[in-house]
Amino acid sequence: MDKRSVLVAENVSVTIGKRKILHELNLKVEKGEFIGIIGPNGAGKSTLLKALRGLTKNTIGSVKIFDRKIAQFSDKEIARHIAYMQQEVNLGFGFSALDVVLAGRYPYLSWWQNERKADYEIARKYMSFTGVADLEEKKVNQLSGGERQRVLLAKVLAQETPLLYLDEPTASLDLAYQEEIFRYCQSLCNEGKTVLIIVHDIRLAVKFCSRLVLIANGTIVDDGKPEKVITAENLKNVFGLNAAVYTNQVSGKLDIYTFSKPECLLQNKKIHMIGGNGTSGSVIRKLYEQECQLSIGVLEQGDIDTAIAKAFQIESITTQNFNQMSEMIKLENKKKIETADLVVLTNCHYTEQNYFNLEMASLAKRLIVIEETPIEERDFTKGKATVLYKNLLHKKSVTVHKSDTVIEEIRLEFAMK
Numbered sequence: 001m002d003k004r005s006v007l008v009a010e011n012v013s014v015t016i017g018k019r020k021i022l023h024e025l026n027l028k029v030e031k032g033e034f035i036g037i038i039g040p041n042g043a044g045k046s047t048l049l050k051a052l053r054g055l056t057k058n059t060i061g062s063v064k065i066f067d068r069k070i071a072q073f074s075d076k077e078i079a080r081h082i083a084y085m086q087q088e089v090n091l092g093f094g095f096s097a098l099d100v101v102l103a104g105r106y107p108y109l110s111w112w113q114n115e116r117k118a119d120y121e122i123a124r125k126y127m128s129f130t131g132v133a134d135l136e137e138k139k140v141n142q143l144s145g146g147e148r149q150r151v152l153l154a155k156v157l158a159q160e161t162p163l164l165y166l167d168e169p170t171a172s173l174d175l176a177y178q179e180e181i182f183r184y185c186q187s188l189c190n191e192g193k194t195v196l197i198i199v200h201d202i203r204l205a206v207k208f209c210s211r212l213v214l215i216a217n218g219t220i221v222d223d224g225k226p227e228k229v230i231t232a233e234n235l236k237n238v239f240g241l242n243a244a245v246y247t248n249q250v251s252g253k254l255d256i257y258t259f260s261k262p263e264c265l266l267q268n269k270k271i272h273m274i275g276g277n278g279t280s281g282s283v284i285r286k287l288y289e290q291e292c293q294l295s296i297g298v299l300e301q302g303d304i305d306t307a308i309a310k311a312f313q314i315e316s317i318t319t320q321n322f323n324q325m326s327e328m329i330k331l332e333n334k335k336k337i338e339t340a341d342l343v344v345l346t347n348c349h350y351t352e353q354n355y356f357n358l359e360m361a362s363l364a365k366r367l368i369v370i371e372e373t374p375i376e377e378r379d380f381t382k383g384k385a386t387v388l389y390k391n392l393l394h395k396k397s398v399t400v401h402k403s404d405t406v407i408e409e410i411r412l413e414f415a416m417k
Contacts, residue, residue: 005067006031006163006194007052012061014044014051021047023218024061029196031162034189036209037198038229040239044218045198046087049165052196053084065163079107083159085152087167087198097143097151098136101127104158126154129184131177145172153181164188166197170204182208206230206254214238226254232313244288246311257312259289266290266414272297272336272364274357275346278304283346283370286407288312295340297333298325298357322353330356337363342410347372347403350385358388366413367398370406 007029014022021044029035037045050056052063054070063070065081073081083104105119115123127133130150140148149172156164164185170178178201185195186208199205205212205226212229214222216238222229235241241258248255271287273280273296280296281304287294297317299306309316317333319325337343343364350358361367369392379385392398401409 005029006065008062008064009052010062012048012051012059012063014047014056014060015058016047016056021218022051025218025220027052027213027220027223029194031194032189032192033194034185034208034210035194035196036205036212036226037196037215038200038202038205038212039215039221043215045215046167047218048215049084049167049196049198053082053165054078055084076107079159079161081161082163082165083156083161084165085156085167085169087171095140096137097127097132097140097147098123100140100151101136101154101158104155107159122160123154123158126157127151129157130154130181146174146177149173150177162193164193164195164197166195168198168200170199170201178204202230202235203256206256207251230254230256242289244312246313249307249311257285266292266411268293269342269414270340271295271342271344271410272340273344273346274337274348274361275299275305275344276303276348276354276357279346279348279370280305281308282403283344283406284308284312284314287344287410288314290407290411295336297336298322298329298354322351330360333357334360334363337361338365340364342366342368342413344406344410345369347378349378349380350389351380355381355385358385358392362388362392362395365397367392367395368406368410369393369398369400370403371400372403 005028009025009027012022012025013020025048037048039045047056051059054063070078101123102115102119105115105122109115124133127136130153132147132150132154135143135147140151143151149169153169156166170181173181182204185197189195189210209226211224212226213220214229214234221238222234230245232243232245235243242260244257246255246257269292271292271294273283275296276299284296295315296305296309299316299318300322301318301320306316306318317329317336319329337360343361343366345361345367347370375386375389393400
C-alpha cells in the first residue's frame with residue numbers, strides 16, 4: 001500500500017438477498033482527498049460506504065484502512081479511525097442535542113468513564129460550527145429535520161477521526177449551510193483528513209470535491225478529477241440528462257447546463273452563425289439544445305461570444321485580431337457559410353474590421369437575420385454596412401426575426417421541408 005493511502009478496497013462485492021448490489025469495486029483513497037460519490041438513486045452509493053465501514057454482510061473482497069483489514073479492528077478502533085454519518089438515523093426520545101453530539105466522543109472513553117471537560121468543549125465547538133449551539137438543551141424529537149441533520153453532523157465531527165464518511169449530510173439544509181459544510185470538509189482535507197461524501201447535487205460536488213467517483217448499477221463508471229468525470233456523455237448515460245458541461249467564466253469552475261430533449265427537427269442540420277459583441281449567447285444555447293451541427297465565425301478571441309461557444313463546445317472560427325486575419329480563416333468561414341443548411345446573422349455591430357462578416361452573409365443559401373435594433377444604430381462604417389444590410393433583406397432567401405422567436409421560425413422552416 002502507498003504510504004499516503006488511507007483506504008484500499010479491492011474487488012468488493014455486496015449481495016443482499018438474491019440481489020447483487022455492488023460488483024467487484026476497486027477504490028484507492030489517499031490522505032487528504034475530498035471524494036464525492038455521485039450517481040443515480042439505487043446505484044449502490046450508500047451500500048458502498050457501509051461496505052467501506054465494514055457494516056455490510058455477504059461482502060466479498062478486501063477493505064483495508066491504514067494497511068489493516070477492517071475486520072481486524074475492534075468497534076472502538078474503527079470508530080477512532082472512521083466517523084460515519086448515515087443517511088437515516090433513529091434518535092431516541094429524551095436525549096438533548098448536546099447528548100447526541102457527546103456520543104461522538106465514546107471511542108475515547110472507557111465504559112466506566114463519564115465525558116470530561118475536554119469532551120464537552122469539543123462537542124460545543126462542532127455544535128457552534130453547524131449552527132446548533134443554541135439548541136444544546138433542546139430534545140432531539142423537538143427539532144426540525146434540518147436541525148437534526150446539523151446535530152448529527154456535529155456528532156460525527158466530534159469523533160475527530162482521520163476518515164469521515166458522510167451520506168448526504170446536506171439533506172434538509174439551507175443552501176448557505178450546504179456550502180458551509182462543503183467548505184469545512186475542504187478545510188479538514190487540507191489539514192490532512194480524508195472525506196468520502198455521498199452527494200446528490202452534482203454542482204456542489206464539482207465545486208468543492210477534489211475527486212469524484214461515479215457509480216451506476218453497482219459499478220464504478222468513472223473516477224477522477226471533476227473535469228474528467230463530469231462530461232456530457234456521462235451525464236447522459238448515467239443520469240439520462242441532456243447537458244452541456246463548461247467552465248463558468250465567473251467562478252472559473254466546471255458548471256452544467258441541462259435541458260429537455262426537443263423534437264429532432266434540427267438534429268444534424270448544419271447551421272452556421274455570424275455574430276459577435278455578445279449578441280449570440282442566447283441563440284447558441286437554444287440551437288445547442290436542438291442538437292444541430294452548429295458553428296460560428298469569424299469572432300475575435302476575446303469576444304464574449306467566443307467564450308460562450310467554447311462553453312458549449314461549439315466549433316468556432318476565431319482570429320486574434322480582425323486587422324491581422326489570414327486569408328485561410330476567411331476561406332474557412334466562407335466554406336462554412338456555403339455548405340450550411342441555414343445561416344443565422346445576429347444583431348451585431350459592424351466596423352471596418354468585421355464588415356467582411358456581413359459580406360459573407362450574402363453567400364448563404366438560406367439566411368435568417370436577427371434584428372433587435374435598427375442597423376443604423378449598429379453601423380460604424382459610415383453607412384457602408386447599412387447599404388449592404390438593407391440589400392440583403394430584399395433577397396427572397398432572407399427572413400428577419402426577433403431573437404425570442406427565431407428558434408421556432410427555424411424549426412418551422414425545417415418542418416415544412
